[in-house]
Amino acid sequence: MKVIENKNYYKMSELVEVSTLSNHTISFYYKKGxxxxxxxxxxxxKYYPEITITVLNMIKYFKDNLNFSLDYIKELFDYYQINFENRADLILQSIQMLSSEIKNPINKKDLxxxxxxxxISLDLLDDKEVYFKTEIEVLNVYKQLREYDISTDLISEYVSTSKKLAILERKLSTKVLEKTGFLPEVLVLDILNAFKPYIFNRHTIEEFKKAY
Incomplete structure (x- = not known):
């Protein structure tokens, strides 16, 4: 690692060693923007800024765990205007990319x-002009629930509980940060993509067993 103007940089050989990706792969990612x-x-x-490691870990996670293509990852990076300067912002943006697929856009006026x-009033969705695949799926589920005359109070309670879970997720991440002084981006993504869904669904199954 080389320090230039008080910032840490990696040579390509160091990136290869830390990331376990090949020289060719890293160069291809760089050329792809x-x-x-x-x-x-x-x-x-050429020297690569230290945050490059975080970006490479994100790309690898999206490809290996979510089967995102490189073209779609580039589309996500462009849409969210990825911040390559701030690691905390980058991790937050990676959570957004994991949570919402920016596919099949539909204008607000067509919904x-x-x-x-x-x-929107129940805080299920943000108020904006264009909605994407995941958001439309959420809207469709909400519409079906309303067709069954499900109380908005119950849905509101579901959202409120989700917010409490989000606070606990942040606390888990904060504890890791306090222990290590470093927040592993892959751990954050694993909590959201694997840890939370499995535990939540596991207990949902147990509740359904009680009912049926």
Missing amino acids: LLPNTLSTSKNM DIDILNEA
Whole structure:
């Protein structure tokens, strides 16, 4: 690692060692616009900023765990205007990318506005002009629940409980940060993508067993 203007940088060989990705793969990601800008020295040596490791870990996670294509990852990076300067912002953006698929966009005006406004008021969705695949799925589930005359109070309680769970997730991450001084981005994504869904669904199954 080399310190340039009080910032840490990696040579390609160091990136290969830390990330376990090949020189060819990293270069391909860079050419595709998935990595932050490099810094060149007078000896024509390229150095990659330290945050590149976080970005490479994110890309690997999205490919291996979520089967995202590189083209779709690039689409996500462009849509969320990835911040290659701030690691905390980058991790937050990775959570957004994991949570919402930006596919099949539908304009707000083309949706059932009454149902949409109800969903927004219950904090199921944000109020915006364009909605994507995951958001439309949430809206459709909400619409079906309302067709069965499910009380909005019950749905509101579900949202409230989700917010409490979100606070606990943040506390888990904060404890790791306090212990290590470093928040592993892959751990954050695993909590959201594997830990939470499995535990939540496991106990949901137990509740359904009681009812039936």
